[in-house]
Amino acid sequence: MRQGFTRKPPADTAAPVKNYITPGGLARLKDEYRFLLNRERPAVKEVVAWAASNGDRSENADYLYGKRRLRQIDSRLRFLLKRIEAAELVDPEAPRSGRAAERIFFGATVRYAEQDGAERLVSIVGVDEVDLQRSHVSWVSPVGRALRGAEEGDRVVLDAPGGKTHLTILEVSYERIEVEPFREPLGAESTNKRQPRPAVPPPSET
DSSP: OOTTOEEOOOOOOSOOOOEEEOHHHHHHHHHHHHHIIIIIHHHHHHHHHHHHTTSOSTTOHHHHHHHHHHHHHHHHHHHHHHHHHTEEEOOTTSOOOGGGGTBOOTTEEEEEEOTTSOEEEEEEEOTTOOBGGGTEEETTSHHHHHHTTOBTTOEEEEEETTEEEEEEEEEEEEOOOOOOOOOOOTTOTTTSOOOOOOSSOOOOOO
């Protein structure tokens, strides 16, 4: 413990290239990737094929929307694949010894006091796991950078949009970080699959 020690946040000399992520965060990325690749994309592709069979595509709303949706899905799949391939898995529950268990690094859960005495509890996670409702902050955010490398009793400088302020570290721990799992979005084509409409309306019954 270093009571009264004030540390400035480390200077970032280059943009981070590693995608540090917790097990829960990586599982969420993989679940979304599998959903889009194996379920949503085939379902949208089926709608596009049906819409294309109905004739003029230039004014076919189902066809135009489906093609745009396919482009969005493919773009998201490329993004997810890059994030998954670049992932550097860090388990907050992994055993740590010595100062590594006392200092703040990726995966730490930190309780600190602001200048006005208000206490906050945050967990340091990857950029794909940020969840302010759960107090999950990115390791490259202003708060994450300010806390990095500090330990209980340190007083760190936070360079916030409203100006510089000081935070006092009260407690550092490494424990399981619960990440919101991937959930199928409302309105997904594969979830609310529409019945294809016939190209020619059936004759009315008399």
